[in-house]
Amino acid sequence: MRWFWVDRFVEFKSGVSATSIKNVSLAEEHLHDHFPGFAVMPGSLILEGLAQTGGILLGEKNNFDHIVVLAKVPKIKYHSYACPGDQLRYHTELVESSHEGGRVACTAHVGERLVAEAEIIFAHLDSMDESMSQSIDQKNFVFEMGLMSILDVDAISQAVNSDS
Amino acid sequence: MSSEEEILSKVQETLIDALGVDDDEVSPEATLVGDLGAESIDFLDIVFRLEKTFDVKIPRGELFPEGxxxxxxxxxxxxxxxxxxxxxxxxxxxxxxxxxxxxxxxxxxxxxxxxxxxxxxxxxxxxxxx
Structure with a gap:
């Protein structure tokens, strides 16, 4: 399993907002334990999906020059559940961004139903601590390594859908 | 409300939101780290909030110098x-x-x-x- 908690980006406005979707599936092992007889996506993983969406939004603004890490979640409120078969729609807006990091405001919806809303602060690890920028090879970090391939899914989807 | 009082009240509001502390803890003498439990990453959050609240740009290290x-x-x-x-x-x-x-x-x-x-x-x- 890979640590991808969004399936596809559906809208990307550079430096402004990003929207992604996550299809919840009963194939995900943890749903059988969370909880027995009441399969709902863990709130922490919804937050992770929001952070991946917002983190890419911030990273892209700076051409992925910085190592973006989730630093703080000042606000998270869960209003409802997402269960197998649901499609979560993660919408993130870049509220602040500076050399040191950024802040996004985000929501998770299933259809019209609000599932969660959050505020997430990211730090640029290389700006916060210079020793980090030397010890971490940017090319091996999450954006370069794998997470960015989420953006490719969009291209595949467009190609597949335009054939039909 | 004088401008000094207004600034204090906005700064207090900022710290209540950023650090999750109660309003009676945010006295003028309160220290951010010792009394209010701020950690390094909170300083980034606080600066973001102040910039928004007061509509100013606060360059890195100006309010909270590092090192x-x-x-x-x-x-x-x-x-x-x-x-x-x-x-x-x-x-x-x-x-x-x-x-x-x-x-x-x-x-x-x-x-x-x-x-x-x-x-x-x-x-x-x-x-x-x-």
Whole structure:
């Protein structure tokens, strides 16, 4: 399993907002334990999906020059559940961004139903601590390594859908 | 409401939101780290919020300078801030009460320079020069 908690980006406005979707599936092992007889996506993983969406939004603004890490979640409120078969729609807006990091405001919806809303602060690890920028090879970090391939899914989807 | 009171109230509001503290904890003398439990990452959050609330740009290190107690700064000897170090602090954070630190210049007291009052002074200067 890979640590991808969004399936596809559906809208990307550079430096402004990003929207992604996550299809919840009963194939995900943890749903059988969370909880027995009441399969709902863990709130922490919804937050992770929001952070991946917002983190890419911030990273892209700076051409992925910085190592973006989730630093703080000042606000998270869960209003409802997402269960197998649901499609979560993660919408993130870049509220602040500076050399040191950024802040996004985000929501998770299933259809019209609000599932969660959050505020997430990211730090640029290389700006916060210079020793980090030397010890971490940017090319091996999450954006370069794998997470960015989420953006490719969009291209595949467009190609597949335009054939039909 | 005078502008000083208004600044204090906005700074208090910012800290209540950023640190999840109660309003009665955010007295002007309260230290951010010692009394209000702020951690390094909270300073980034606080700066973002102040910029938004007061509609100003706060360049990095202006409100909360970094690396003050770095071993290679040359301003620390035997765990105590030197006279040159105190002068440096007066220049870099004129909004902080350096005299109070000078009375007991232990390195671990540097973080106590960051108080609610210090933030208010900074914002007041910042708004005056806007």
């Amino acid at each position: 003050l107690a770095a071993a290679d700064s040359g301003f620390i000897e035997d765990g105590v801030v030197t006279a040159a170090g105190l002068d440096e602090l007066r220049t870099r954070i004129p909004h902080a009460d350096i005299d109070k630190l000078a009375a007991d210049p232990k390195v671990e007291n540097i973080q106590d320079l960051f108080t609610v009052e210090m933030m208010c002074k900074f914002m007041s200067n910042k708004l005056a020069s806007k």
